[in-house]
Amino acid sequence: MLQISQEKELRKNPFGYDIEQLKEVALRIRRDILTMLPEAGSGHTGGPLSAADFGTALFFNEMVYDPKNPKWPDRDMWFFSFGHVTPVHYSLLAEAGFFPKRDLLKFRKLDGHLQGHPSCLDSPGIEVSSGSLGQGLSIAVGAALGSRIDKHPRRVYCLMSDGEQQEGSIWEAAMSAAHYKVDNLCGLIDFNNAQIDGKVENIMGIEPLYDKYKAFGWHAIDIDGHNYRQILDALAEAKTVKGKPTVILCRTYMGKGVSFMEDDYRWHGKPPKKEEAEKALIELGTTYQEWYQHLLNH
Amino acid sequence: MEFKEKKKTREGFGRALEELGEKNPNVVVLVGDLAESTMVHFFAKKFPERFFQMGVAEQNMTNVAAGLSLTGKIPFFSTYGAFAACRNLDHVRVTICYSNLNVKIGGAHGGISVGPDGATHQAMEEFAIMRSLPNMKLIVPCDFWEAKKATLKSAEIWGPFYIRFGREDVPVVTDESRPFIFGKADIHREGKDLSIIACGVMVAEALSAAEMLESQGISARVLNMHTLKPIDKEAIVKAAQETGAIVTAEEHQIHGGLGSTVAQVVAENHPVPMEYVAVMDRFGMSGKPEELMKEFGIKDVNIVEKALKVLKRKKSGC
Ligand SMILES: Cc1ncc(C[n+]2csc(CCOP(=O)(O)OP(=O)(O)O)c2C)c(N)n1
Numbered sequence: 096m097l098q099i100s101q102e103k104e105l106r107k108n109p110f111g112y113d114i115e116q117l118k119e120v121a122l123r124i125r126r127d128i129l130t131m132l133p134e135a136g137s138g139h140t141g142g143p144l145s146a147a148d149f150g151t152a153l154f155f156n157e158m159v160y161d162p163k164n165p166k167w168p169d170r171d172m173w174f175f176s177f178g179h180v181t182p183v184h185y186s187l188l189a190e191a192g193f194f195p196k197r198d199l200l201k202f203r204k205l206d207g208h209l210q211g212h213p214s215c216l217d218s219p220g221i222e223v224s225s226g227s228l229g230q231g232l233s234i235a236v237g238a239a240l241g242s243r244i245d246k247h248p249r250r251v252y253c254l255m256s257d258g259e260q261q262e263g264s265i266w267e268a269a270m271s272a273a274h275y276k277v278d279n280l281c282g283l284i285d286f287n288n289a290q291i292d293g294k295v296e297n298i299m300g301i302e303p304l305y306d307k308y309k310a311f312g313w314h315a316i317d318i319d320g321h322n323y324r325q326i327l328d329a330l331a332e333a334k335t336v337k338g339k340p341t342v343i344l345c346r347t348y349m350g351k352g353v354s355f356m357e358d359d360y361r362w363h364g365k366p367p368k369k370e371e372a373e374k375a376l377i378e379l380g381t382t383y384q385e386w387y388q389h390l391l392n393h
Numbered sequence: 394m395e396f397k398e399k400k401k402t403r404e405g406f407g408r409a410l411e412e413l414g415e416k417n418p419n420v421v422v423l424v425g426d427l428a429e430s431t432m433v434h435f436f437a438k439k440f441p442e443r444f445f446q447m448g449v450a451e452q453n454m455t456n457v458a459a460g461l462s463l464t465g466k467i468p469f470f471s472t473y474g475a476f477a478a479c480r481n482l483d484h485v486r487v488t489i490c491y492s493n494l495n496v497k498i499g500g501a502h503g504g505i506s507v508g509p510d511g512a513t514h515q516a517m518e519e520f521a522i523m524r525s526l527p528n529m530k531l532i533v534p535c536d537f538w539e540a541k542k543a544t545l546k547s548a549e550i551w552g553p554f555y556i557r558f559g560r561e562d563v564p565v566v567t568d569e570s571r572p573f574i575f576g577k578a579d580i581h582r583e584g585k586d587l588s589i590i591a592c593g594v595m596v597a598e599a600l601s602a603a604e605m606l607e608s609q610g611i612s613a614r615v616l617n618m619h620t621l622k623p624i625d626k627e628a629i630v631k632a633a634q635e636t637g638a639i640v641t642a643e644e645h646q647i648h649g650g651l652g653s654t655v656a657q658v659v660a661e662n663h664p665v666p667m668e669y670v671a672v673m674d675r676f677g678m679s680g681k682p683e684e685l686m687k688e689f690g691i692k693d694v695n696i697v698e699k700a701l702k703v704l705k706r707k708k709s710g711c
Binding site for chain 2: 172214215216222223224225226227230231233234235236237238239240241242244245247263264267268270271274275
């Protein structure tokens with residue numbers, strides 16, 4: 096049986112940032128994403144930028160973990176069910192201190208540990224490998240059930256994309272989470288209405304998603320996924336819900352933060368070229384060279 | 394050949410889980426609406442708080458098991474092999490194997506002997522599928538006792554396991570005290586003219602075939618290759634060196650199963666003539682188990698036929 100700290104103070108987010116600080120972190124995360132991608136020469140841009148804000152809120156205000164001890168038994172657990180958003184996932188882990196930022200420059204390279212899609216046997220801070228969409232929610236249900244057997248105070252977070260709501264297995268998982276009343280589970284959906292071949296509504300509509308989760312027995316919250324007040328309030332609300340899981344639909348924009356990428360599905364799976372990255376980074380108050388150096392030094 | 398007792402391998406699985414429930418508080422069991430069929434109902438009855446009925450949703454069940462393992466539990470999930478191995482493959486591959494999670498899969502109703510339910514329910518591809526996955530371990534027990542021991546053993550060794558069970562009562566060819574050594578072939582009969590390497594229910598057929606061959610003055614070694622991954626290379630090479638001819642026997646498709654595995658080891662280390670008893674690249678059909686075993690050519694007489702053929706090749710040196 097696991098040893099779990101009984102002291103409440105120990106079970107808290109290691110940063111506990113306020114909204115202004117969260118915005119500063121998110122800006123750094125976006126700069127990281129736009130610098131590591133041209134260096135890698137392949138990878139996903141749009142989704143990582145849309146998930147950057149609620150991702151930052153989770154890592155720097157909400158979740159309980161210790162970056163120096165990734166397997167700390169007291170930790171909360173998070174699952175990036177949409178594995179392809181590794182640029183934001185890795186950048187958050189590096190910013191939190193799981194590994195040096197310079198590792199981001201070896202993203203997708205043979206001599207680095209950061210695989211194109213997250214591999215738990217290669218990098219710290221990853222509970223389980225992912226990359227095949229539609230699997231994370233089931234894993235999160237299992238982790239929530241296991242934690243409940245142990246009477247562990249842990250919360251389990253599952254970050255999903257809107258595109259993967261098209262997978263049948265998501266709805267198998269949704270059904271089982273409600274059936275087993277796992278209220279220690281919180282799902283967050285990056286609802287950017289974009290996927291590879293076009294807008295989600297045109298490829299295979301998933302609306303009304305809020306009503307669907309409600310009908311599946313979940314507590315659902317619909318928010319602006321770039322508004323930190325709304326994100327933090329929703330996460331707080333989720334913790335008060337008893338007897339059912341909670342899902343937060345984070346309405347976001349693909350490519351958020353870069354004018355020429357915003358709300359354009361064509362940025363799903365391509366990296367910016369160096370010139371494009373330079374343009375984007377200038378919009379974000381730095382330059383490619385400056386941020387590259389920043390990553391090398393951290 | 395007459396065997397004294399017949400029993401189901403899936404019952405060995407069910408009884409082992411019941412025992413594990415007592416011994417290890419971390420063992421949890423999941424099932425996809427097949428609790429009695431896969432015989433996990435013994436566990437369910439005794440440990441309801443560690444038993445999860447997951448309904449007809451195998452993909453979800455697979456990954457809920459994965460999630461449970463992340464919290465230190467040792468999950469066993471079970472359904473028919475057709476679904477445990479085939480429908481779930483993506484989940485088993487990416488989540489369980491790529492992450493090397495401590496999840497155990499009980500694949501029931503493997504083989505043509507499933508009988509009247511027909512092709513959809515006669516899983517005969519699991520060996521090929523599971524053997525191809527890094528980190529996966531695969532056991533194909535030959536009888537009730539071996540099924541029980543294999544299940545108990547799998548809880549002691551870290552990582553993903555697939556254990557294949559059948560539907561029917563099958564001859565008990567081992568006993569309670571016979572040692573089961575994971576990864577090591579079990580020699581059931583010594584012989585010098587050829588070796589028959591079998592797994593699952595085909596071990597009984599192989600023993601019967603060996604008896605028939607003996608009456609013709611042919612001495613056959615019978616190896617029970619219960620662990621298909623990791624395969625016991627040493628026992629195979631020894632069989633090739635000492636007997637100079639091999640027949641494999643399995644209740645599985647010819648491609649990618651026991652025969653393919655043994656052939657690879659033989660070709661790499663000590664080439665000798667080989668023949669195969671397996672399902673020859675066709676889907677199953679409805680019928681009585683015994684009728685189907687005959688129809689698909691996986692009976693003792695088929696092993697004898699292949700043995701005579703391989704001995705001819707051995708003699709003529711090709
Ligand atoms: C099971 C599965 N099918 C297909 C893919 C290939 N694929 C990668 S991302 C994606 C969809 C992208 O849409 P979304 O998940 O909403 O991500 P976003 O575009 O917002 O980043 C697809 C089809 C996959 N990774 N997994």
